[in-house]
Amino acid sequence: MPTTYVNGKIFVGTDEQTFANSMIIDDGKVTQIGNDLTPAGNVVDLAGQTVLPGLIDCHTHPKYIADALHGTACTPPNVNSIKEMQEALRQSPSYGQGPDTWIEGWGFDETKLAEHRSPNRDDLDAVSTDQPIFIYRSDCHSSVGNSKALELAGIDENTPDPVGGKIERFTDGRPTGFMREVAATQLLIRAKSAQSYQTDLTNMVNSSAHYLQNGLVAIGEMMGRMKPYTTLKLYQDAVQQGFAPKASIYYVFDELDPDQPLLPSGDQQLRVAGIKVFMDGSISGETAFNKEPYPSGKMGVSLTSVAKLKLEVEFARQNKLQIAIHAMGNATIQRVIDVTKDLQPWLDGMPSVRIEHASLMTDEMFKEIDASPMNYALVTQPIFYFAEDESYRTYLSPAQFKTAYRVKTMHDSTALLGLSSDAPCTPWAEPDSPFYSIYAAVTRKAANGDMVNADEAITVPQAVLGYTRDAAKIGGFTNNGTLTAGKDADFVILNKDIFTVSPNDLQNVKVSETWIGGHRVYQN
Template sequence: MMQQLFTNAKVFTGTGEDDFVSAFRIRDGVFDWVGDAADIDGQDAVDLGGRTVLPGLIDSHTHPALMAGTAAAAECFPPAVTSVDELVDVMRAHAATVTAEDAWILGRGFDDTKFPERRMPTAADLDRVSTDRPVLVWRCDAHSAVCNSKALEVAGITAATPDPVGARFERHSDGSPNGVLTEIAAVGDVAAFIPAPSRDEQIDALIALGDELASRGIVAVCDLLSSRLADPLTTFRAAAERGLRLRVALYPGWDPEQPLADLDDDDREGRIRIAGVKVVLDGAYSNRTAWVHEPYPDSCDHGLRLVADEDVRAAADWARRNGVQLAVHAMGDQALDRVVELFADEEPWLTGIPSVRIEHATIVSDEYVRRLRDARMSFGIATHTVFFFAEYDGYEKALRAEQVPDAYPIARLYAGVEALALSSDRPATAWSGADDVMLSVEAAVRRRTYNGIDFGPAAAITAAQALMLYTGRARMLSPLENVGEITAGFDASFAVLERDVFTVPAEEISEVRVAETWIRGERVFAR
């Protein structure tokens, strides 16, 4: 049997915010002993030089299938792109590299709230990129997008085209579409015409993404819309055969027009598995489409409800029947209330993990936490700090002043919701490198935005608490087995840091880098 001993380290075990050891042993890819370096005097061991070690990190809400399906898209995230002209420049440069005859010119990640123009780009702007090839760029929230005139022509979107249910084709005063596609159904009506990458291209993209995530210490992910690939389970498993090392929990989206087939045991088991189904109940705060009780400031708009109750219940019935989780995207306070109203009194169907996951959960009061805790149903939450850090410009316009204390109240959630995780939502986050865990940890500790504004400082937590939400507490949210802790019997997956995240000044946490990442006893990354 393969055995390796590691010593002289500051090892955060992920079993509790104050739980540290100084040595551990790996046997056949599994931790089989964890303890004190003083207990291994005289034994051959790898000396880690006093460096800090974390359990392999879990990103509980991200979108690798989306990234694999749009790997050809140019990145247009802040801080690199902060104006319409910069967006056009990036897309023009990208267009010069796109040579396939039928290829679209694609981009993703712009945040119009950071543009000095304070407006969405339009078809007229993207026509400066090309008038003879279709161009489409997703907004940072991945709920909306903008396309050029050629893309509208290819998709057959005209003044006479009705808006999709729960979405809009934004229009000029004469009713003609202006290229702005608000919410998922509108984007989908155009994006459906983009030629899909080949399966080999998708697999190559997933393997490359796995390598990138390893460089951040991430060893396991939940893909919260895996149906962005046509056959995600087969594609991810093929990528695993060719070198993808991640554990992956897949959550296909619920489409009432094309209900999911029932699962068999093999679908629900293994390192790559189907873990649940996702329903998108509302939009996003950063573009004021989250479904809210009170209208947005200076508006009579309450955002968008995207799915009817009967469709949410149909997805829940499928999840219950198949023994997997229901994940509900709910950002606005009205959407969050509706999740509780629909499910609080129902019997959970899973043990050990929540039957219902709430994704994002922007506005959470003490009373809402109490409702979750007192419910018969078992609830968990995947939320974020990178959102308010990166997207403050949008939240500043979308939140009323009295809502800020309840916006991403991580300290309140940490105390009141056991199955809780921080996550990146990449690439649906307005920041390049949004899956850098240390960026989210610093935002949790400092509660400061990218431009230095305090955002609900009373909701701050410690670095150890934030890291629990990427390790031991995150493990409780989903069926990602044997990761998130340095504990005997768990995968020997861990990250060695270049600096001690627990003692560096708070304003330097985001500068801490991963020096090495190990997955199941094998070093897969060294800086």
């Protein structure tokens, strides 16, 4: 039986201005939307509430979030020192559960800790030497483990650094436990995942409620893995057990056999969509690769050469996959543009090349993108400058800082703009709340009150489109993004009118209800 929703303020999602007050849903689809429709079937009075198309986080790390949700937040305002971190880990439900149970945490940023350094294995051994401990740094590129975690991963003073990563060491050669960049962090993650697939699966299934609470009906998994099991298998099993959001998986290229095809596959619920390439590190870790040195003299790290990037782009083209390229520093972004700007797109209806983060961009870069035949997406994260303003101001020169997160210029370019979280890869307790990102994109205010390049602010409707219509185009969620006839009946009802609240109140907007396929799957 159809259901008619009346008396609402429904943002259709086709453009910045179009609203309706009623819509009819039947068999999981929107069949009509408009003003004062003749009711059919059941009638639901929205009582003036604001409705958006289901939100989409097109760049996130659900496996990491699944781990983090049962782990310990090592972020302000509750954790501001290594001592407080140790105490927080002792309060973890995993603490004291035996040697097969990992104690996990996430979100520390050494610049925000009283000691102004990263924790090391000795700090974590003070919490436990019987249980393995693993904590993500805020960027999720680097991490730290205790002695037990290092032992399970087979890491000692004789272990060589992996390609693209570094095992930090004390002066005597003993590993400190700090694993710099993704390749090193994966050594610990594989040991953790290999120990219990069932734990990973349970955590993933349990994380479904987290997304629905945030109004997220679709997600982009940007860290697809082949080892110790395939990410596709984890999602397939999770969906069978009730994981609700739709998902597009992007496999890390370095885990693939470049001589074996990887074809796009699946459906709108779960699909393999592309490959992920890491070009550099993070700004908060001083590892984003820049043309000019940081004030400290560091240049950052280059993780992918021009020759290798060309091979990766060709692999994506031959296999009809998107290529999503992590690029934060301006030297890295320029390298991506140089390699791709003269190529013809190989995908229709969605970007062939996604530049993830696009943190430091110059006017010339935008001109090159606008003049290029390539269909680009710029997928950026306002939550980064919201939560990490101090790090950006510490590590960037004033000239570099001025080019940070140019969201308005991205929106005005020919590239598609996607807003996303990269969660949990930032030091904020709610890293994937769309409303903190929308607040930051519209006000350009950081959590500490600083203004971050105010002239790069966008409007609320533009920000919402970055989480709906344009995020759907970028992530290949063709049945989502708008509430037009024929689209899936995936939508959210808000507790406030996001289009009329004070800009400073945007961060307090919450989801009252989330609906997928015409069924309510979350209610506050």
